[in-house]
Amino acid sequence: MSLLRRHPGGTLGVAMLAAIVIGAVLAPLLAPYGNREKVGAVYQPPSTAHPLGLDDAGIDMVTLLLWGAQTSLLVGFAAALIAVVVGGAIGLAAGYAGGRTDAVLMRLTDYMLVIPDIPLLLIVAALWGRSMTSVVLIIGLLSWPRLARVVRAEALSVRERAYVKRALTIGAGSMRVIATHVLPHVVPLLLTLAIFAVGNAILVETAIAFLGLGDPGAISWGRLIQNAFAGQAVSRGAWWAIVPPGLAVGFLILACTLIGRALEDHLNPRLRSGHLSVRTFRVVTGGERR
Secondary structure, three states: OHHHHHHHHHHHHHHHHHHHHHHHHHHHHHHHOOOOOOOOOOOOOOOOOOOOOEOOOOOOHHHHHHHHHHHHHHHHHHHHHHHHHHHHHHHHHHHHHHHHHHHHHHHHHHHHOOOOOHHHHHHHHHHHHHOHHHHHHHHHHHHHHHHHHHHHHHHHHHHHHHHHHHHHOOOOOHHHHHHHHHHHHHHHHHHHHHHHOOOOOOHHHHHHHHHHOOOOOOOOEEEEEEHHHHHHOOOOOOOOHHHHHHHHHOOOOOOHHHHHHHHOOOOOOHHHHOOOOOOOOOOOOOOOHH
């Protein structure tokens, strides 16, 4: 709670993310219509019965946004979990072991960093089909290298500290040292990275769906935008089919960014002391001490 009081932006981010999660979980109860129920004309404009209008199939946009939140959140959290587990394990092993192990794992990380996303997505879609599982896997497996490098740097720093060397000197095993001394420093960092990874995964999923590479049977915010463009919503002036899902994606990414920044600032005090604040200076006159 003290963290939330010190970081109003983080508090706002938590509230925003909580609202989206609640809406997604309660979508079956909150959605006014079925997610595939045609309730009016194509691209019917907003009205009292349909506050956000209808899409290219005559389906209520509020309903689609609620159900789409489920898919987008599922992809975001599942892909982030994969990235954190894989990246955290590789970064921890490389940073703590050092030497040849570090060199091999970091070369693997470098190779993964230069793999182009879109061509790989095209190959995966052609080989495995356009399924939600393949989307989650490809996003997670493309996201871990950046996490691994950050975790490796932290593990490398902790390994060189005096109390870690003292524990090794008195005979503590590597696994015990990692569990007792290294992980407590790495886990908070992984939590922060995971929040950022959720936002990044949702953004990538939106791009994948917009390109037509997502699961055709799943309702996501990216799929809503893709359907609107395919249905010529822009030329027909149906802004309500594009703007709400786009804003929803931006809203969720902003929430993750605010939470991540607050955690980052809280866990790394040097970020606070490294920035000059106008409140630390006073304009004085005469002989008053500055």
